Amino acid sequence: MSVKKSAVADEIFDRLDTNGDGILTSEDYRASAEQFLQSYGMGPSSPKGRALIESNQALWERQAELxxxxxxxxxxxxxxxxxxDSLPASAAASGVPSGSPEVMAxxxxxxxxxxxDGDGVMDLHDFTLWRDLKGVPEPNAAAAFALIDSDGDGAIDWRDFTGAAAANGLEALLYGPQRG
Incomplete structure (x- = not known):
């Protein structure tokens, strides 16, 4: 494995390893979801909270299988x-098979x-806050937002995100187009 690819793998592993014990378990994936929800002042029993926890658990199950x-x-x-290391370069960039149903969920x-505010769109502030919680610097998040906001109206919805992912790759939208 190249040094760069190994560093990306370790970065993602460390982000997933919420308790820092060097092992990933289903509890890490649940804790990650709960920490994210807490950052937004939301509980795990809210509808959005349940959806996030369930999708993280489905991702854990798929990753455990693989x-x-x-x-x-x-x-x-x-x-x-x-x-x-076995992932194709395009999938390894995001740490998971890009566009897999579990990742997209x-x-x-x-x-x-x-x-x-639940209106189905995010502005630049909301988007950069979301990415900041995942360790993405503001300039990288702003560049990713610009890729997604193809019509330049200052707002993106989920269809904008998925369309931009297909056009630019998931890594560019998650970490910014100039990552590492």
Missing amino acids: VDRDGDGRIDREEYREWF VLHAQFSVADR
């Missing part, structure tokens, strides 16, 4: 790196939570 070689219900760093649920 990555957990020994079937122990845990993914260690080495298993994650080996799986990550998590992103849609996060998008819904980040749309604080």
Whole structure:
């Protein structure tokens, strides 16, 4: 695995490893969802909260199926790196198969939570806040927003996001078009 690819794998692994024990479990994926919800002052029993937790659990189940070689219900760093190294370059950029149903469900649920007023659209402020919570610097988030807001009206909806993902790749929308 290249040094850059290994660094990206480790960055994603560390972000997923919410308790910092060096092992990914379903509890990490649930905790990640709950932490995200707390950032927005939302509880796990709210409709948006349930949707995010359920989508994170579905993502965990799919990743466990693909990555957990020994079937122990845990993914260690080495298993994650080996799986990550097996991904095509376009999928490895985001750490998961780009556009997989599970990934898109998590992103849609996060998008819904980040749309604080519930009108189905985010402005630049809402979008940069969402990405900041995932460790993306404001300039990178602003550049990603510009890719998504193709009509320049200052607002994006989920269809804008998915259309831009198809045109520009998911990594550019999640981390900014000039990542690393």
